[in-house]
Each structure stands twice: as structure tokens, then as C-alpha cells.
Amino acid sequence: MKRFVIRSSGGDYPLLCGRGLVRRGGWLARQLPDDPSGVFLLSSPTVWRHWGRALTSALAPARPRRILFDDREVAKNLQTVEGIARQLVRGGGDRGAVLVAAGGGVVGDVAGFVAASYMRGVRLVHIPSTLVAQVDSSIGGKTGVNLREGKNLVGAFYPPRLVVADPDMLATLDDRQFRSGLYEVVKYAVISDPLLFDVLERTLGRMTRRDGSALDWVVARCARAKGEIVGRDERESGLRQVLNFGHTVGHALEAASGYRRLLHGEAVGWGMLAAVEIARELGRLSQAQANRVAALVAGIGRLPRIPVAPAAILARLHADKKARAGRLRWVLPRRVGEVEIAEDVPLALVREVLNRLPRLLPAARQSSAGEAR
Numbered sequence: 001m002k003r004f005v006i007r008s009s010g011g012d013y014p015l016l017c018g019r020g021l022v023r024r025g026g027w028l029a030r031q032l033p034d035d036p037s038g039v040f041l042l043s044s045p046t047v048w049r050h051w052g053r054a055l056t057s058a059l060a061p062a063r064p065r066r067i068l069f070d071d072r073e074v075a076k077n078l079q080t081v082e083g084i085a086r087q088l089v090r091g092g093g094d095r096g097a098v099l100v101a102a103g104g105g106v107v108g109d110v111a112g113f114v115a116a117s118y119m120r121g122v123r124l125v126h127i128p129s130t131l132v133a134q135v136d137s138s139i140g141g142k143t144g145v146n147l148r149e150g151k152n153l154v155g156a157f158y159p160p161r162l163v164v165a166d167p168d169m170l171a172t173l174d175d176r177q178f179r180s181g182l183y184e185v186v187k188y189a190v191i192s193d194p195l196l197f198d199v200l201e202r203t204l205g206r207m208t209r210r211d212g213s214a215l216d217w218v219v220a221r222c223a224r225a226k227g228e229i230v231g232r233d234e235r236e237s238g239l240r241q242v243l244n245f246g247h248t249v250g251h252a253l254e255a256a257s258g259y260r261r262l263l264h265g266e267a268v269g270w271g272m273l274a275a276v277e278i279a280r281e282l283g284r285l286s287q288a289q290a291n292r293v294a295a296l297v298a299g300i301g302r303l304p305r306i307p308v309a310p311a312a313i314l315a316r317l318h319a320d321k322k323a324r325a326g327r328l329r330w331v332l333p334r335r336v337g338e339v340e341i342a343e344d345v346p347l348a349l350v351r352e353v354l355n356r357l358p359r360l361l362p363a364a365r366q367s368s369a370g371e372a373r
């Protein structure tokens with residue numbers, strides 16, 4: 001097991017990462033914050049189906065009460081928050097309660113926001129169960145829910161007291177979800193970690209087959225990278241922006257396709273290809289380095305075809321730009337392991353790259369959106 005400490009203005013917290021942590025009967029209960037007046041285990045029916053028994057036994061000595069809620073993105077809203085809060089009241093939850101969120105990013109974001117607001121804040125523990133949640137959403141304290149008007153529009157920075165990431169939980173994830181998380185893993189390698197990039201190049205086959213020891217190392221490496229970045233810039237005033245590599249076009253692509261056709265990580269996969277091409281065109285990234293990143297993205301598996309026209313993506317970028325006081329920020333790689341923030345990317349180049357984007361990935365590496373893989 002690896003242990004890292006994440007720095008946070010709301011209090012530093014440990015991140016424990018290792019295979020088999022969740023299956024160790026009774027172990028989780030002993031890691032919980034001191035003297036809870038009650039422990040509430042928040043999860044979803046899907047996660048529970050796979051991991052309910054293990055979680056129950058791992059937390060048994062703490063006698064948790066279980067609250068399950070719908071973790072589809074459409075249910076990531078204030079109504080779900082209210083439903084959980086009311087169950088907490090009925091279950092006797094007071095200010096001394098500890099909420100344990102076991103699930104993917106949706107469970108973590110919703111439960112985190114409940115923890116931030118219930119009785120003006122109760123203690124929170126994350127047990128992330130997807131690759132995205134283990135390397136990204138459970139670390140850094142961002143919580144929140146969607147409004148009909150847009151994603152994550154209501155939320156709070158609320159650091160957990162503890163994060164326990166067990167890569168064994170990823171074994172039950174469906175293939176598309178798992179691969180989608182791998183694009184975020186590639187993101188960490190490109191923005192800050194050349195060694196991780198080398199390892200991914202050498203072991204991508206093992207990763208996509210979910211080899212336990214390969215995953216164990218990679219999850220810990222990425223979780224630590226995220227922890228270091230948010231520890232130095234909790235509120236996204238500067239450094240944390242590098243985490244948006246691939247997300248400028250990625251977000252626009254997701255929004256333009258109504259958040260239905262692509263998973264977030266898949267959109268980021270396309271977005272990374274776009275950012276790499278922009279950096280290469282601007283002469284800030286060598287052809288050889290650009291090829292390496294594109295090959296790694298392609299190696300993860302087939303990306304769904306881009307489901308919308310370039311003009312629709314461009315329109316979304318324009319909307320984002322307006323929302324950000326006229327500035328669009330690009331995270332562009334200089335080389336593997338190093339990126340820069342750029343605001344000076346000419347629009348004509350963006351348009352050209354979006355037109356060319358489908359051809360940046362060999363056709364064999366693309367499939368119609370939603371096609372079974």
C-alpha cells in the first residue's frame with residue numbers, strides 16, 4: 001500500500017492506494033475519522049451489486065447505514081442531494097456523522113456536495129471505484145451537481161478526510177468506462193510525468209488488459225500527480241490549469257454532442273490529439289513527440305468517431321471563450337512531461353485542426369459512437 005498526503009487549506013488528508021484494501025475485512029472501518037456519531041455509506045445500486053458485500057464487511061465494525069442513489073449523470077442534481085440529505089436526517093445523521101462515498105465520479109461529486117452542505121459540513125471519506133475517480137475526481141476537493149443549464153454549476157470545494165483507492169475495484173468496470181479513464185492517465189503523463197509516459201508506452205497492452213500490478217503502479221502514480229498539483233493550487237488560480245490538457249476541445253466536443261455520444265475521457269482523447277496538433281503546427285512541439293502522444297492515444301483502443309461537425313465544436317469554443325471574458329486557454333505540450341498555457345492560438349489554426357482532427361487518428365482506431373467494443 002502507498003500513502004500520500006494531499007495538502008489542502010481545509011486540512012491535509014491521506015490518500016491510501018493499493019490492491020485489495022477494500023477486500024480486507026474490517027480494515028476500512030479502522031481508517032475512518034475518529035469518533036463518528038454515525039457512519040453512512042453512500043453508493044449506487046450498480047456499484048453495490050459488485051462491491052456491496054466487500055464494502056459491508058470492510059466497514060462492518062463501524063456499523064454503517066447504507067444509502068444508495070442513482071449515479072447516472074442525469075441524476076447528478078439537487079433533487080438527488082435533497083433525497084440523500086433527508087435520508088441522513090431520518091437515519092439520525094448529526095454534525096458528528098461520517099459519510100463514506102463509494103463509487104465513481106458521480107457518486108463522489110454528489111456525496112461530496114452533500115457532505116459539504118449537510119449541517120454545514122460533515123466529514124467525508126472517498127472510496128473511488130472507477131479509474132477516473134481514482135486518478136482524478138476523488139482528489140482535490142471539487143464537489144457538485146449539474147443544473148439543467150449546464151454541468152457542475154452548483155458545488156463547493158470540500159476536501160475529504162481520507163481517500164482509499166483500491167485498483168482491484170476496476171476489475172468489474174465495463175470496458176468502455178475503463179478505457180475512457182485511460183485517456184486521463186495519458187493526460188497526466190503528458191503534462192507532468194515522462195517516466196509514466198515511458199511505462200505506458202511499454203505496458204499499454206497490460207494496462208488495457210487490466211493487469212493488476214501494472215494498474216496498481218499507474219493508479220498510484222497518477223493519484224500522486226493529481227495530489228501534488230492540487231496541493232500547490234487548490235483553487236485553480238494557475239498551476240491546476242495544466243489538468244485541462246485535452247479539455248478545451250474535449251469539453252466543447254462533449255457539449256456539442258449533448259453529453260450523450262462520447263464519454264468524458266473519450267472526448268479528452270480527441271481533445272489531446274487536437275492540442276498536440278496545434279502545438280506541432282505552432283512549432284512548439286516536435287513531430288516526433290507529437291507522434292508519440294498520438295500513438296499512445298491510439299493504442300488505448302478505438303475512439304468513437306467525432307459525432308458532430310467541426311463548426312459545432314468551434315461554436316462551443318466560442319461560447320466558452322465568451323464565458324471566460326474573451327480568452328480561451330490552451331494547454332499545449334512542449335514535450336512529453338511539460339506543457340504551457342497559451343492564449344495566443346490563432347482561430348484559423350483551431351479551425352484547420354478541427355477539420356483535420358478525424359484524420360489524426362487512423363480509421364482503424366475509430367468506431368461509430370456507441371458501437372460495442
Ligand SMILES: NC(=O)c1ccc[n+]([C@@H]2O[C@H](COP(=O)([O-])OP(=O)(O)OC[C@H]3O[C@@H](n4cnc5c(N)ncnc54)[C@H](O)[C@@H]3O)[C@@H](O)[C@H]2O)c1
Nearest residue numbers: 046047104105106107129130132133136137142169172173
Ligand atoms: N470532482 C472532480 O474533480 C471531477 C473530476 C473528473 C470528473 N468528475 C465527474 O465525475 C463524473 C464521471 O465519473 P466516472 O467517470 O467515475 O463515471 P461514473 O461515476 O458515471 O461511473 C460510470 C459507471 O460505472 C459504474 N461503476 C462505478 N464503479 C464501478 C465498479 N467498480 N464496477 C462496475 N461498475 C462501476 C457506475 O455505476 C456508472 O454506471 C462526471 O460527473 C464528472 O463531472 C469530477
Ligand SMILES: [Zn+2]
Nearest residue numbers: 184247264268
Ligand atoms: Zn477530465
